[in-house]
Amino acid sequence: MSSSLTARERVRAELTREITDVARRQLAVDGASGLSLRAIAREMGMASSAIYRYFPSRDDLLTTLIIDGYNAVGEAVENADAAVPPEDHGGRWMAVCHAVRDWALAHPHEYALLYGSPVPGYRAPQDTVPAAVRDTAVYGRIVSDAHRAGALNPPDTTHPPVPPSFHEDAARVRELIPDVPDDVVVRGLIAWTGLFGWINFEVFGQFDNAILDPVSAFDHAMRCQARTLGLSI
Amino acid sequence: MSSSLTARERVRAELTREITDVARRQLAVDGASGLSLRAIAREMGMASSAIYRYFPSRDDLLTTLIIDGYNAVGEAVENADAAVPPEDHGGRWMAVCHAVRDWALAHPHEYALLYGSPVPGYRAPQDTVPAAVRDTAVYGRIVSDAHRAGALNPPDTTHPPVPPSFHEDAARVRELIPDVPDDVVVRGLIAWTGLFGWINFEVFGQFDNAILDPVSAFDHAMRCQARTLGLSI
DNA sequence: GCTCGTCAAGAGCAGTGCTCTCGTTTTTTG
DNA sequence: CAAAAAACGAGAGCACTGCTCTTGACGAGC
Numbered sequence: 001m002s003s004s005l006t007a008r009e010r011v012r013a014e015l016t017r018e019i020t021d022v023a024r025r026q027l028a029v030d031g032a033s034g035l036s037l038r039a040i041a042r043e044m045g046m047a048s049s050a051i052y053r054y055f056p057s058r059d060d061l062l063t064t065l066i067i068d069g070y071n072a073v074g075e076a077v078e079n080a081d082a083a084v085p086p087e088d089h090g091g092r093w094m095a096v097c098h099a100v101r102d103w104a105l106a107h108p109h110e111y112a113l114l115y116g117s118p119v120p121g122y123r124a125p126q127d128t129v130p131a132a133v134r135d136t137a138v139y140g141r142i143v144s145d146a147h148r149a150g151a152l153n154p155p156d157t158t159h160p161p162v163p164p165s166f167h168e169d170a171a172r173v174r175e176l177i178p179d180v181p182d183d184v185v186v187r188g189l190i191a192w193t194g195l196f197g198w199i200n201f202e203v204f205g206q207f208d209n210a211i212l213d214p215v216s217a218f219d220h221a222m223r224c225q226a227r228t229l230g231l232s233i
Numbered sequence: 234m235s236s237s238l239t240a241r242e243r244v245r246a247e248l249t250r251e252i253t254d255v256a257r258r259q260l261a262v263d264g265a266s267g268l269s270l271r272a273i274a275r276e277m278g279m280a281s282s283a284i285y286r287y288f289p290s291r292d293d294l295l296t297t298l299i300i301d302g303y304n305a306v307g308e309a310v311e312n313a314d315a316a317v318p319p320e321d322h323g324g325r326w327m328a329v330c331h332a333v334r335d336w337a338l339a340h341p342h343e344y345a346l347l348y349g350s351p352v353p354g355y356r357a358p359q360d361t362v363p364a365a366v367r368d369t370a371v372y373g374r375i376v377s378d379a380h381r382a383g384a385l386n387p388p389d390t391t392h393p394p395v396p397p398s399f400h401e402d403a404a405r406v407r408e409l410i411p412d413v414p415d416d417v418v419v420r421g422l423i424a425w426t427g428l429f430g431w432i433n434f435e436v437f438g439q440f441d442n443a444i445l446d447p448v449s450a451f452d453h454a455m456r457c458q459a460r461t462l463g464l465s466i
Numbered sequence: 467g468c469t470c471g472t473c474a475a476g477a478g479c480a481g482t483g484c485t486c487t488c489g490t491t492t493t494t495t496g
Numbered sequence: 497c498a499a500a501a502a503a504c505g506a507g508a509g510c511a512c513t514g515c516t517c518t519t520g521a522c523g524a525g526c
Contacts (some may be wrong), residue, residue: 008492008503033266033352038482047506049485058483117349118437119266129441157388160456160466165446172443190431190454194423196439197430204351206429208362210405213398221423223393228461233393241472241523270514280475282516291514 074134089146097222140177154230307367322379323464330455373409387463
């Protein structure tokens with residue numbers, strides 16, 4: 001036997017996968033609100049009502065796609081990070097930046113689903129969280145590693161003092177960026193949100209085609225960001 | 234006469250305004266994809282088909298809402314900037330940051346329409362651009378003013394050289410941040426995208442309630458951002 | 467006073483998510 | 497091995513959507 005699954009369970013798993021595949025293809029073409037259970041059923045040659053045997057609602061299908069998306073970008077980030085020597089913290093940061101950006105530009109609609117405006121009426125269930133923090137966890141390890149190695153040397157400047165109310169929050173964020181002081185947590189958050197801010201502008205068309213060589217502009221911006229974070233490039 | 238408009242034109246303008254008002258209210262409650270022409274008509278006590286006398290399609294209504302939204306945030310930013318002494322460039326930057334954030338948190342669905350993922354199938358017409366750059370223009374003047382006044386002193390660090398391909402792009406961006414060198418353009422873009430990146434994380438729930446005192450965290454982050462941009466705080 | 471353009475309303479088309487029922491098929495149980 | 501149980505696909509149907517077309521009424525200008 002290939003497995004202990006019954007024939008029914010095997011065909012069920014196969015059909016479930018096919019549904020998500022078709023859905024992902026529709027998502028790539030028409031975006032989240034173009035996702036139609038009836039269209040999926042039509043393309044698969046089955047009745048629309050049959051889809052509900054596999055996904056109880058459109059939102060459940062959306063949740064599956066979101067989790068898959070988080071895992072995809074998380075895996076891309078993990079691979080990019082693993083391809084750089086661990087002690088080259090600046091290189092790891094740049095690899096992560098480009099991995100996120102490349103994935104976002106290759107799957108703009110999926111990216112929008114993850115990091116854009118939430119789908120109205122849809123409330124992401126809590127089980128998306130583990131997948132959602134995969135990329136952030138990689139980033140946190142980079143910052144943490146660099147700090148532990150003493151390779152985090154931010155430019156000499158007068159930074160305002162971290163507000164006292166941030167101490168508690170920093171403790172929570174430290175689950176993802178372990179063993180760093182509060183001011184590193186702050187700089188880490190700034191760089192991380194800055195990365196996604198730039199990518200959002202690019203993917204969502206805010207730059208309005210004003211940048212002709214977006215790759216090197218992005219690369220340079222993230223290099224500068226690395227410097228203010230304290231990484232040597 | 235209150236104006237040279239005929240009675241018909243006046244009631245038409247009045248009805249058009251009422252439609253957008255109802256639409257904005259629906260938008261605030263249900264988000265962009267919950268915007269229903271039939272529901273608007275129902276709430277106004279008129280036939281759904283009558284709406285089409287005023288807006289030829291749902292997308293046209295959406296465009297009106299988007300332009301109104303850009304103007305609202307633009308006006309908020311302009312007012313915030315004007316309330317600070319022009320020579321206090323750091324204060325102006327912080328005022329702009331908080332103005333954008335406050336508006337975004339007060340109108341999350343409208344903000345999502347402007348700076349989140351684009352509505353699938355909807356292509357923003359070119360006449361949204363003038364309204365869309367109002368806030369950016371204010372920001373550009375702040376950076377430009379600070380540079381001209383010699384008040385832009387970025388922290389001393391080794392920044393990578395600006396890539397040659399960026400020269401042309403910088404010229405285009407300089408329409409909004411006039412009279413500054415290329416490296417200031419880059420830092421300006423980083424700070425601007427960083428502002429929206431942070432706000433996006435907050436509005437779109439990426440922080441996942443990990444930050445208990447979001448106002449002071451945001452304030453501190455933007456103060457740090459100001460320092461890397463070169464503004465004194 | 468009459469014509470002409472503007473307007474609201476209604477019916478209708480094609481599409482959507484979702485539910486329910488009804489046979490059929492497969493698995494599990496006796 | 498046969499019977500009960502569970503899973504399944506198909507179809508009809510409900511309430512909803514954006515949008516179009518036609519019909520009839522109302523008001524402004526000649």
